[in-house]
Amino acid sequence: MKVITSSNGGLLSAVLFLLFVPSHNSQSQVRRLDQPGPSLQSITRTDSVFDKTILQLVDHVSGKDIRSLIDTLASDSFEGRATGSIGFDKAAHFVAQHFEQSGVIPLGNSYFQKFKIESRTVKSKVFIQNTPSDSIETMNVIGVKPGTTNPDEYVLVTAHLDHLGKTLDSIYPGANDNASGVAVMMTVAEILKNVNTSRSVVFIAFTGEEVGLMGSAFFVTHPPIDLKKIKFMINLDLVGSGSNGIMVQGVDGHDTELAEIKRINQTYFQFEIGTRPNSPNSDQYYFHLLGVPAFFLYAYNGTMPYHSPGDTAEKIDAAVVENVAKFVLMNVWNFTKKGR
Ligand SMILES: [Zn+2]
Numbered sequence: 001m002k003v004i005t006s007s008n009g010g011l012l013s014a015v016l017f018l019l020f021v022p023s024h025n026s027q028s029q030v031r032r033l034d035q036p037g038p039s040l041q042s043i044t045r046t047d048s049v050f051d052k053t054i055l056q057l058v059d060h061v062s063g064k065d066i067r068s069l070i071d072t073l074a075s076d077s078f079e080g081r082a083t084g085s086i087g088f089d090k091a092a093h094f095v096a097q098h099f100e101q102s103g104v105i106p107l108g109n110s111y112f113q114k115f116k117i118e119s120r121t122v123k124s125k126v127f128i129q130n131t132p133s134d135s136i137e138t139m140n141v142i143g144v145k146p147g148t149t150n151p152d153e154y155v156l157v158t159a160h161l162d163h164l165g166k167t168l169d170s171i172y173p174g175a176n177d178n179a180s181g182v183a184v185m186m187t188v189a190e191i192l193k194n195v196n197t198s199r200s201v202v203f204i205a206f207t208g209e210e211v212g213l214m215g216s217a218f219f220v221t222h223p224p225i226d227l228k229k230i231k232f233m234i235n236l237d238l239v240g241s242g243s244n245g246i247m248v249q250g251v252d253g254h255d256t257e258l259a260e261i262k263r264i265n266q267t268y269f270q271f272e273i274g275t276r277p278n279s280p281n282s283d284q285y286y287f288h289l290l291g292v293p294a295f296f297l298y299a300y301n302g303t304m305p306y307h308s309p310g311d312t313a314e315k316i317d318a319a320v321v322e323n324v325a326k327f328v329l330m331n332v333w334n335f336t337k338k339g340r
Pocket residue numbers: 160177178209237238
């Protein structure tokens with residue numbers, strides 16, 4: 001830079017300095033989803049919604065622990081978790097046992113909402129190879145963390161547990177689709193064990209998603225809770241890989257809730273947030289049609305093989321699942337507050 005030697009040099013330098021200093025307001029910072037996130041308890045806020053307890057708990061979310069849940073769910077012993085298979089039922093019991101350890105109780109007398117599916121109505125090729133009989137029995141896994149002051153109002157965290165199963169020569173482990181979403185949901189339940197929530201939080205591992213959203217369709221037609229009392233729902237699917245942020249699908253008609261999600265993001269995370277209208281591509285679909293603020297979250301720009309035997313647990317990015325779990329926790333916590 002040219003040195004200014006006139007008597008006005010000081011003033012000119014100051015003007016030039018101001019011109020060249022980058023503006024902090026012109027562009028907000030964006031944090032990558034596959035990089036370690038911030039320590040939330042170090043963020044100083046006067047926002048009355050948040051207390052130090054939840055911020056400290058969120059900091060305890062560990063991508064490594066989530067990865068080990070995914071390792072189990074995607075392991076060969078669960079045989080690709082095809083709807084109606086023994087492998088799926090084993091996975092369902094694994095989730096129910098984890099609910100119990102997390103203080104998440106059954107809504108009625110069982111964690112399992114059982115029902116039958118006609119084999120001829122299903123869509124998946126892999127599933128049909130697994131299912132010689134005309135109809136099979138399967139179940140959603142449902143648990144609730146009862147609210148303290150508003151137990152009859154609900155926040156839902158859901159993820160489909162089923163995947164494509166196996167053929168004669170390969171298992172489809174479905175690590176990203178959707179052991180990742182189930183593991184994040186289980187982690188949210190585990191962390192919330194340590195705090196009281198005003199509203200109830202309902203956790204659902206759906207069956208039958210890959211064969212046509214059958215578990216969520218059964219739930220909304222045989223609801224064990226009043227669907228009108230669902231204040232917020234996050235459905236997780238494909239959250240194990242992706243660098244560019246979080247896609248929020250099902251935003252149409254729910255500006256208020258979307259603004260809250262964006263506010264939480266801006267305050268604590270600064271991830272890129274994409275939005276899309278509702279679509280029949282995961283289990284939020286029927287809830288959204290019924291007017292529930294139901295959002296499907298996925299990590300976008302992921303590199304995992306899709307509906308392939310190559311969708312394996314070792315390809316899951318621990319930083320991504322950790323960031324998504326923290327993001328979900330903060331949003332769930334926000335909506336458990338009365339009045340939101
Ligand atoms: Zn899926």
